[in-house]
Amino acid sequence: GESVGLHLPTLSVQEGDNSIINCAYSNSASDYFIWYKQESGKGPQFIIDIRSNMDKRQGQRVTVLLNKTVKHLSLQIAATQPGDSAVYFCAENISGNQFYFGTGTSLTVIP
């Protein structure tokens, strides 16, 4: 299968600081990416997506950056809050219905 990896398995940030979660993907043909948030005991929840014809997309307090040159994706969370503590996954899609997920980064927000 495709390789979707994360640079850091865990990340701790102070409440109010900005968080950056990184993701590397291996298939240059991937042209659609999604970030999910998974809280303990729950299923993943969609955060934001981006297509390969874009470099940046912003949502509410979140920004996704896509660097196709180095096949890198990042999720930036502004003013991180305790409720942001969760595991964050990136997923890539080449075409069709299959999505390949990374192993996740565990974000801990320190009050």
Next chain:
Amino acid sequence: GAGVSQSPSNKVTEKGKDVELRCDPISGHTALYWYRQSLGQGLEFLIYFQGNSAPDKSGLPSDRFSAERTGGSVSTLTIQRTQQEDSAVYLCASTLAGGRNEQFFGPGTRLTVL
């Protein structure tokens, strides 16, 4: 409205037994996915249903795994002759029409094979 529901939430079984996991998608969602999530790992695609089309079974790890979706709604994932390596959280997701539409996930079923 109600989200995706899965049952049971937890299942403990003995090696060699068969198990059935159920997924109730969001009403009106025509596409349904099953994933497996092992401890500390990402999601592994298992199977995809879209309307009346033949399911994409390419992610099923062995012939002990099967799934069906009756009436285009409820889906059941069956694992026969369970093995310890089948222990994982099994997640179901549904979308309006598959493809690049937002997937809404259920809470998962945690399967433990002793």
